[in-house]
Amino acid sequence: MTNETIDPMGTAASAPPRAGARAWGALVVLMLPVLLVSIDITALNFALPAIATSLQPSATQQLWIIDAYSLVLAALLVAMGNLGDRIGRRKLLLIGATGFAAFSALAAFAPTAELLIAARAAIGFFGATLMPSTLALLRTIFLDRRQRRLAVAIWATAFSVGSAAGPVVGGVLLAHFHWGSIFLIAVPVLLPLLLLAPLLVDESRDPAPGPIDPIGIALSMLALGGLAAGIKELAAGGLDPIGIGLIVLAALAGWQFVRRMRRVAQPMLDVGLFRVPQFSGALLVNLLSVIALTGFLFFVTQHLQLVEGMAVLDAALVLVPGVLVMIASGLLVVRIVRSVDPGVVVVIALGSSLAAYGMLAVLGEQVTIVGIAVAFAMLGLGIGAAETISNDLILSAVPPAKAGAASALSETAYEFGAVLGTTLLGGLLTAVYRATLVVPAGSDGAMAQAARETLGGAVAATEGAGAAGERLLEAARTAFDHGVIATSISGAVLMLLAMLVAWRSLRGSGD
Template identity: 70%
Template sequence: MTTTALPAPAATLRATRRDWAGLAVLMLPVLLVSIDTTVLNFALPQIARDLSPTAVQQLWLIDAYPLVLATLLVTMGTVGDRVGRRRTLLVGATGFAGVSALAAFAPTAELLLLARVALGVFGATLMPATLSLLRTMFLDRAQRRLAIAIWATAFSVGSALGPVVGGILLAHFAWGSVFLVAVPILLPLLVLGPFLIRESRDPAPGRVDPVGIALSMAALGGLAWSVKHTAVGGVDLVAVAALVLALGSGVLFVRRMRRTADPMLDVGLFAVPVFSGALAVNLLSIVALTGFLFFVTQHLQLVEGMPALDASLVLVPGVVAMVASGLLVVRVVRHVRPALAVVGGLTFSFSAYALLAVGGEGVTVPHIALAFALLGVGIGAAETISNDQILTAVPPAKAGAASAVSETAYEFGAVLGTTVLGGVLTAVYRSSLRIPAGTDEEAAAAARETLGGAAAAAERTGNPQLLEAARSAFDAGVGVTSTAGALLVAVAVVVAWTTLRRAES
């Protein structure tokens, strides 16, 4: 007589109180890593005054961290699959807290940049573990979707919250405080994590491949370098060489992963339309978010003349809208197709950029508050649904790889947000700037670099006409950059509608 195994009762799939408490602890590194992606936006004027970075160094201070994160996420995801995701998480948290304390007291722009690189390395050990641990902690589909919604909301809100946190800290402390905040945030994870989070590993992990790691870093790093160099200095041999290096390395990486018996990254995942489409929506959404924050935070402080704290409060309605949208869309998607929910949300994000593009140089603080609230609605919905679809489109055994790819798209989107939209802004600013007659050459050179440099030079030389000219040029750049942002969101809408229509609700 043969017997057939009955399916496990639904109750056995339900998460326990320990799992939900573990989720709360896991949100701490998610919030911190995403906060660190944008927290320097409000600190840039103070850093510019104290450390005198060039325009290129300013962009790299913002981008070095997410770029290193993006290039190492797949690698660290594989390491976590092999040695244990909880162990990797706790090691990364310890290193992140230590380097953050060092970054707070960096005496030069170069050392601060080096610290941002190190933070990217440790941050890469944190992020793959969080999402893949959720997949093993929450087996029930409804509970997992809610857990992922909380995770995605924390990720997106962290990026939006970065400038707010920075504004509050900078109102009372020096710029180094935006790094020191990592220590109290990570302490509960280090204390409670070993008790609340169960260890998990991939039973058949991909091998750690040094050649694959080098190729992936060359591909992503070369692409970011090419885009950044083109945006700031125009197309030249350096930009073309970096792009060729990126494309060549990418091709070699894909070929190597296809030919390896146990690849570090299963590139076959990209053949799944829902997976690839959701990944593209994820990336483009973050480009829109971080690009918006890059120029809006400078506009509020250096054009409107608002203190950091007051400027950060302008963004609070958008943060609230993002949280509400990310959680509400979990209920909405029970009744409508995921594609429709994402497209509906991104329509709000398109409206945000369109509002600023139409406003041009007449953009006011209420315009910015409303635009960020609209953007928050769209990003909250798009990030929640896209991350859920990325995980559910692949087999459970591939959760670690899928989560690492998802987070790579997120962090690389953060790089492209400041690189592409920030580069457009810099190019228009420089071409539109008209240096007033009688301005000394040193002050003029500082003004051509950045708006922050213009503000410092105007204060030093007592030349208010220089600051007014720089503000006018910057706002001309905001109008063009907002148009570019609206086009990016429109592309995300098309991608979502064409790839997610057959996704499961």
């Protein structure tokens, strides 16, 4: 049997070489930062009550503790993807892993909310070097399309599972250790990467990267960072001048960036890719899927602990079935798309995620712990399949030399999804909570003020406060569940939109 395929013109062409054992070992190594970064985002949700008790952040600071990492990371992803194409993706990966581990250790012992936010921003800087490097290296390691699809499926599954398993890991750690242990896990995870990557992962870069474009890099940072910060500001403070100004700045920077990329001879990002339906549609499905996942975890982790009153580890275990479903979905979809159109598969899978949000919206305050577990499994079924297929289609749409830039865009979609999941859905939850909270007559003023900030503040303030505290806490829990209903309706709308995008842009994108 010859190692040949037939190209569309009917002539024989050499088939791309198939990867061997060393390549699959490299995949295992490259999964480590994927797991870590995704765990880092969602494990923190479970740690928020403990951090709130220890550092006493305001409601805005709580959102910043989560979002500082994602905001910085999102602003730098395109620039770092381009840098990896130039200096070497493996080299950038090793630099990022070292910095990520060092600042994670500092965050673990932050004495104030302000210092924790600063450490999270530094972690985001180095995190921006990790994710584009891992996905771009897969594009150059696995040249055979079917092998690459399986490798990307495993990679995407690690990403989705890390996001879903983050609360479980967080629950186990918080049940036995200080909240800083959430950040310390970076050190043992990244040490094997630093030791094994030089042995198993070959260096790769763009063979003809062109000159460095500092103006283009600055414009990309202003556009992405300004957009993320502006959305967060508007979600937290309403239509204030700062938020509007940031959005306008981001729009102007983005416009200038696109103009520059069209004019320069060797652009750092080929904006023409966005005219390819497969590429732009896969990016949007990726974005909407992650918004749905992180938004769900943001409110469900708080509901289980602060409304249901579950211990952190018990609450984490409720999500385990969903994690297992997400693993199975991400891997099984690789076989399914060999015979079924990828776009159709994504639409059907996301229908399960739509049903999950719809179930929570309908059940409302009557939702049970079992109902939450089932809803998360339904959500995971759709997200696992959608993430695998969308990432594979993004990589397949570009030549290997531009894998870093394409990977950076894929990760930008993921990180913006993480920002929007906590900022928009979390901001909506907070707004509804505050609007519907009815403070019982006779409540202590300080307790009432704490309850108006967050449900976590209500729990902490009413502890040991007797009957008056119990009445205030019950009112706060009811208001929180009203916010969950509104957020669930919004999540269902997002999933419906993702299904429409997949139906219009991803059909016909199979082998």
